Amino acid sequence: MDIGARLQAIRTAKGLSQRELAKRVGVTNSTISLIEQNKVSPSVSSLKKVLDGIPISLSDFFTLDFIPESEDSPFFPPAQQPDVGSEGVHLHLIGKSRTARQMCILREVMPPGTDTGADMLQHEGEEGGVVVQGRVEVTVGEQVRVLGPGDGYYFESRVPHRFRNIGEEEAIIVSANTPPTF
Numbered sequence: 001m002d003i004g005a006r007l008q009a010i011r012t013a014k015g016l017s018q019r020e021l022a023k024r025v026g027v028t029n030s031t032i033s034l035i036e037q038n039k040v041s042p043s044v045s046s047l048k049k050v051l052d053g054i055p056i057s058l059s060d061f062f063t064l065d066f067i068p069e070s071e072d073s074p075f076f077p078p079a080q081q082p083d084v085g086s087e088g089v090h091l092h093l094i095g096k097s098r099t100a101r102q103m104c105i106l107r108e109v110m111p112p113g114t115d116t117g118a119d120m121l122q123h124e125g126e127e128g129g130v131v132v133q134g135r136v137e138v139t140v141g142e143q144v145r146v147l148g149p150g151d152g153y154y155f156e157s158r159v160p161h162r163f164r165n166i167g168e169e170e171a172i173i174v175s176a177n178t179p180p181t182f
Contacts, residue, residue: 004038006061007050011036014054015082015093015182024053081107084182088114089163093182104180108173110136110165120160127177128154134171137164 011021011032018036022029027050034040035050042050048058076094085091085108094105108129120139130152137146139162140155146166147153155161157177165171 002038003041003047004036007032008036010054010056010061013080013082014056015084015096016054021050021053025049087117089116091182096182101180103176103178104182105176106174106182108163108171108175110134110163110171110173112165112168112170115164116162120162121157122160123157123181125157125177125179125181126155127157127175128152129173129175132172132174134165134169135167136171136173137166138162139164 011018016024017029018032019029022032031040032050035042035047044058047061051058051061078092080097081092081094082096083090084093084106088111090109092107092109094107095101106129131147131149133149135146135148137144138153139160140153141159141161145153163173
């Protein structure tokens with residue numbers, strides 16, 4: 001098995017740069033580069049540390065069939081939905097390989113107690129979504145509302161906004177924004 005090529009393929013599929021992965025695990029990006037080029041062979045504990053930053057288990061790394069993204073396919077299974085999130089919030093990007101995307105579609109997974117960060121988000125465009133599971137406090141400007149399954153939102157993204165999972169279960173949101181932010 002080509003560990004370097006496999007690491008690179010999985011890292012890329014998850015939407016992580018070498019620099020971002022290195023930052024997550026506390027190593028230099030040249031370390032990640034050397035592993036991917038098979039110029040160094042990491043110990044099992046070192047590889048586990050790197051994989052924890054993706055995150056993917058050692059067993060999944062060695063056993064999962066990796067399917068590279070196809071630019072012309074309209075379908076994107078979970079393995080082809082890179083996690084572009086942060087702050088514990090997982091933002092799985094749908095259609096990353098599509099050229100000239102006009103929108104960003106995300107499957108958002110928020111563990112209990114997570115939020116999009118202390119700073120309110122702000123960017124150009126519009127966004128909307130529907131809560132599929134859980135309870136999410138959505139702040140848009142001065143307005144705050146707790147949304148549950150089936151509740152939706154739609155607003156101009158220039159207005160400062162924030163999302164918090166205030167429930168006791170994982171929250172799942174399907175959202176879209178335009179122009180694409182990822």
